[in-house]
Amino acid sequence: MPLFHPTLYDWSKPVDSFWETQRASFGDVEAPPLHGDASADVAVVGGGYCGLSAAYHLARAGIEARVLEAGPIGWGASGRNGGFCSVGASFLGAAELKGIYGEDETLAFYRALVEAVQLVDALAKDETIDLKRQGDGVWTFAHKPGRVGELQTHADVLARIGVPARVVDASGFESEAFACAEQAGALHESVGFALNPLAYCLGLARATVKRGTKLHQNSRVTAWRREDAQHVLVTASGSLRAKRVIVATNGWLPEELVPELAGRVMPVLSNIVTTRPLSDDELARQGWRTQAPASNTRALLAYLRMLPDKRLMFGGRGDATGSPAGGLAMRRVLTRRIAEMFPGFAGIETTHSWRGFIAATRRLTPAIGELPNDPTVSFAFGCHGNGVAFMTWAGRELAKRIAGTAGALPAPVNGLPPRFPFPSLRLWQLRVMLARAWVEDTAL
Numbered sequence: 001m002p003l004f005h006p007t008l009y010d011w012s013k014p015v016d017s018f019w020e021t022q023r024a025s026f027g028d029v030e031a032p033p034l035h036g037d038a039s040a041d042v043a044v045v046g047g048g049y050c051g052l053s054a055a056y057h058l059a060r061a062g063i064e065a066r067v068l069e070a071g072p073i074g075w076g077a078s079g080r081n082g083g084f085c086s087v088g089a090s091f092l093g094a095a096e097l098k099g100i101y102g103e104d105e106t107l108a109f110y111r112a113l114v115e116a117v118q119l120v121d122a123l124a125k126d127e128t129i130d131l132k133r134q135g136d137g138v139w140t141f142a143h144k145p146g147r148v149g150e151l152q153t154h155a156d157v158l159a160r161i162g163v164p165a166r167v168v169d170a171s172g173f174e175s176e177a178f179a180c181a182e183q184a185g186a187l188h189e190s191v192g193f194a195l196n197p198l199a200y201c202l203g204l205a206r207a208t209v210k211r212g213t214k215l216h217q218n219s220r221v222t223a224w225r226r227e228d229a230q231h232v233l234v235t236a237s238g239s240l241r242a243k244r245v246i247v248a249t250n251g252w253l254p255e256e257l258v259p260e261l262a263g264r265v266m267p268v269l270s271n272i273v274t275t276r277p278l279s280d281d282e283l284a285r286q287g288w289r290t291q292a293p294a295s296n297t298r299a300l301l302a303y304l305r306m307l308p309d310k311r312l313m314f315g316g317r318g319d320a321t322g323s324p325a326g327g328l329a330m331r332r333v334l335t336r337r338i339a340e341m342f343p344g345f346a347g348i349e350t351t352h353s354w355r356g357f358i359a360a361t362r363r364l365t366p367a368i369g370e371l372p373n374d375p376t377v378s379f380a381f382g383c384h385g386n387g388v389a390f391m392t393w394a395g396r397e398l399a400k401r402i403a404g405t406a407g408a409l410p411a412p413v414n415g416l417p418p419r420f421p422f423p424s425l426r427l428w429q430l431r432v433m434l435a436r437a438w439v440e441d442t443a444l
């Protein structure tokens with residue numbers, strides 16, 4: 001029984017994102033549906049960054065994997081996100097992480113986050129993937145003066161691991177990035193950039209096929225049984241037998257198939273709109289001068305970037321139903337937020353509006369590892385809306401763990417997080433969280 005409205009789990013429905021309108025231009029990926037009985041060393045469930053990166057790195061280690069994806073490759077968050085390739089994967093700030101895990105493990109986590117961005121860059125170079133890259137670095141702007149301090153803490157942690165980051169005041173941000181009615185200074189991290197998420201995902205898929213791995217799209221796993229020491233994953237038109245399974249389904253986790261993971265993910269909807277292309281005069285009204293992606297410090301985050309054809313992409317969170325009416329309401333909310341933050345863009349129509357799941361965990365950090373009661377099943381989930389780089393890294397870590405070449409995971413991401421209490425009531429818990437976030441955001 002899905003948590004959200006059933007339309008969000010309709011794999012036959014193409015994603016209505018702006019990126020999807022460009023899919024044909026990114027070239028084909030060989031990924032026929034699974035037909036008949038097949039076998040592999042490792043079965044990967046989920047054809048997003050995590051599953052594809054796992055399969056790609058397994059192939060490089062000489063281990064045969066097959067990927068089963070319920071929809072077209074990249075149907076999940078990996079084909080429809082905002083394209084921030086940036087440092088992050090947790091809802092906890094640096095100070096909170098240090099308080100829980102200590103200085104060393106927090107720094108180890110940050111090193112992994114930085115390495116993740118570098119990994120995407122390196123994959124693109126090694127495999128000649130055209131990421132449609134934009135901007136150098138990533139901005140985070142404080143939506144009110146009281147939030148500037150945490151940007152400095154974040155910058156200090158990055159400095160400790162050798163990553164240049166600087167905090168600028170409101171006028172400094174305006175002179176480097178854009179004018180915004182709601183900003184009190186900003187952090188610029190030198191590591192990170194914007195990319196086209198679907199172009200990256202399909203490029204990674206092609207690189208994985210080139211390494212000899214078979215991908216099967218439109219091949220949803222509907223049943224999973226154990227036969228002797230093997231797993232058998234069943235789809236509508238075939239079955240895949242494997243010694244090991246990687247569950248790489250993030251916010252679309254099929255809980256009925258993996259009871260050990262049930263209740264450990266909180267899917268949260270993230271929503272995006274894009275405007276029509278803006279004219280140079282319109283861009284000048286907000287003094288737009290950056291291609292780098294930017295987000296703010298609100299709990300109900302605003303994240304935005306100017307796309308190559310000068311459309312504003314603007315994202316945020318807030319719907320806890322997933323119904324079609326909820327989607328329309330979020331489109332109105334985001335359109336209103338654009339006008340509030342950027343008065344010079346008020347009244348400019350939005351051409352595309354879509355949403356998808358990010359995944360949170362109860363400990364507010366990602367989860368990577370193997371099931372305690374069955375180490376032949378690996379998982380990675382819960383990157384809290386920051387998975388372009390980090391889920392690529394997580395997939396590589398899972399591959400290394402299977403190949404026996406992995407080091408220790410940073411403590412914040414190691415192993416299973418606790419279950420949410422009363423998992424069937426998670427939507428109500430989410431509604432409470434969203435209401436709290438709204439109060440926090442509106443408080444002075």
Ligand SMILES: Cc1cc2nc3c(=O)[nH]c(=O)nc-3n(C[C@H](O)[C@H](O)[C@H](O)COP(=O)(O)OP(=O)(O)OC[C@H]3O[C@@H](n4cnc5c(N)ncnc54)[C@H](O)[C@@H]3O)c2cc1C
Pocket residue numbers: 045046047048049050051068069070071074075076077078079080081082083084085086219220221222248249250251252253254270271272315354355356357358380381383384385386387388389390391
């Ligand atoms: C609107 C939005 C904006 C975002 N913006 C950003 C951003 O700017 N930067 C950033 O870093 N992160 C962003 N994220 C988060 C990021 O996209 C995700 O963290 C990342 O894509 C997760 O990758 P994944 O491979 O783990 O999961 P997904 O890409 O979600 O892939 C999981 C796949 O599993 C498949 N699946 C599920 N059940 C089955 C089954 N039974 N059988 C077979 N397949 C199955 C699904 O169809 C899906 O394709 C955003 C997410 C959303 C939704």
